[in-house]
Amino acid sequence: MYTELNSILNTTPDSFTQGEFVLLSDRQSDASFLIHHFLSLYLRARCKVCFVGLVQSFNHYSAISQRLGVSLTQAKEKGQLVFLEGQKESLSVLIPQENDTGSQAMDFLRDPSVGLKSLYEFVRSAVSSNGEEGGDGSEEWGPPVLLVDDLSVLLSLGVSAGAVLDFSHYCRAIVCSQLQGNVVMLVRCDGEGEEDEGDDEGSERLMKGLTHQCSLTLHVQGLPTGYCRDIHGQVEVCWRRRRGDGQYTQKKLFQYKVHDKGASFFAPGTSSAVL
């Protein structure tokens, strides 16, 4: 949890807007440090968290969360966190074994044209099991939160952009609207920018579709002037709110630097290396 980002977004573990769909995106840069912020934020806020980690192993997320002051293993034991380790699950599908023990969540790997129904079923059962847990005496958790590390991996695994958009829409419907929880999704994109608009390639289409759905975007880019050791890039924060009459959007630009145990955000040009 980065406190500077919290003050920018006006959230704390005690009070945050419910029913938000947050999109983290990057272009030729790396936005994955932001997912750790949201993971530790919602765990501290005592939400019921469902994490779909498709990129890295559980140990990786756990080691980083440890540095940010949250223990994933404990949260998992307490039933607060449901963690899907995509890599491990995929192996039993990619290399078929006799005794098939993998869960159904990664079934789309068998035939990607079917879509992500199995993954959605996993998410649905994870986020809506909140009440049952409370029944048998264990702790009661707050609103459910779904975090997905890297939807674009699904594209690499052969799922079409349309199917991924369907999945995100279904997730938004159940988590944000029905259960008043939050959804955070990360999308990574490698296109050169708006110039190559011509070919509507998968990841571009996915990015546009998700930007349309979301209520808050954090878009990470490299510095336009090139690589710098003291400033790792810039984040464009864009709120889309419905307030009274019509929609209103607000944009803010910050520069950031990732440290060992967190990240700092500052207004453009006010890096401590410059001043």
Added chain:
Amino acid sequence: MSSVGKPSAERSPFNNTSFQKKTRSKLISIPGTRPSVQNGQLLVSTGVTSLDYLLGGGLAVGTVLLIEEDRYDSYSRMILKYFLAEGVVCRHELYVAAAQDNPDDILQELPAPILDDVAMHKPAEQPRLSREPPDALDAMKIAWRYQNLPKVQTALASSSRFGHYYDVSKTMEPEIRQAAKCHRFYLPEHPTQSSPPHSTMLESYSALLKSLQEVINREGFDVAAPMSNSRNILRIGLHSLGSALWGDDLCCHDNPKNGRALTTFLYGLRALLRSSLSVAVVTLPSHLIQDRALMGSITRLCDNAIALESFKGSERETNPLYKDYHGLIHVRQVPHLNCLASKLPDHKDLAFKLKRKQFSIERLHLPPDLSDTVSRVSRGELAGATTAASACGSGSSGNKHLDF
């Protein structure tokens, strides 16, 4: 406490006191590895010392290094051979897969280690004073105030030594080579199943993945496998993945039919490596792949990615700017492992040079101008000479010094 006096051998292995010495002795005991300074990951050397430095000390066990081949696959193949040769010297097990050349051919071409300190069984760290020439006697005399300045070092290297040096002009002796256990996967010899087990991946890739998993399970490289005394590292070298010989059409078509086969394979490969004591180097003919977005997703599915761009066959070969180098090296991706901040290299302009005993990666810089005259003057004289030659009739060569 009653257990104080007991000898340590009698203690049960499950004592639950909180005062335990933090030991990672099991991992450290593998020869040819060392823990990383930043995140405690176990590292192995790539066989190229300056590449190790560039990757943050070495290749972390359980990760994939992607090498984008140069146009003739000469230097990328060289790095692959260095990687395998380092495995032979450190007594790691090898796994070589190729579709074009027989893996045996690749293994026969491994460069010979420079054996001044390799008595093979001795540890790699040794004071290497003997190699440093005693240059105090014939040193150039320089002003005293510059004497204590550190030497400018352009080649990238870390202070402590890790990995070995190799002589490219000689091949490794067969006895050394055969001491290492090596698994081979040569696609034309490999029987492929008639029915593809699932739809996104090609038969060749799924056969390779299956064979890899068999080796990892059989030879006990799995982390979850029961602890044995001697654990070892499996070094996996996959040559020219994605080329047409693997049955892939990434390189041949603008819109490849099975464009997601390679990415799915890499995803599976990474999942396999993360749960085992193995490390992979994959080379890929990226200059044949037209789709940059696809290349981006391939890069993101590997942990490290570097691209080689050799000057061979391009006009840069004769460019005086690049006369000291054999090509450029681009770092596409550095690993994020158990830490937020990744260690980016300080410099982005890097070039490589293949010397007989060393593949070195250096910061690209302009060569010093060592000509007798300053170039501006010589150009002026040259211009003067041509005008004098063109104005052949007038013949007043004296005004050569008076050109304004």
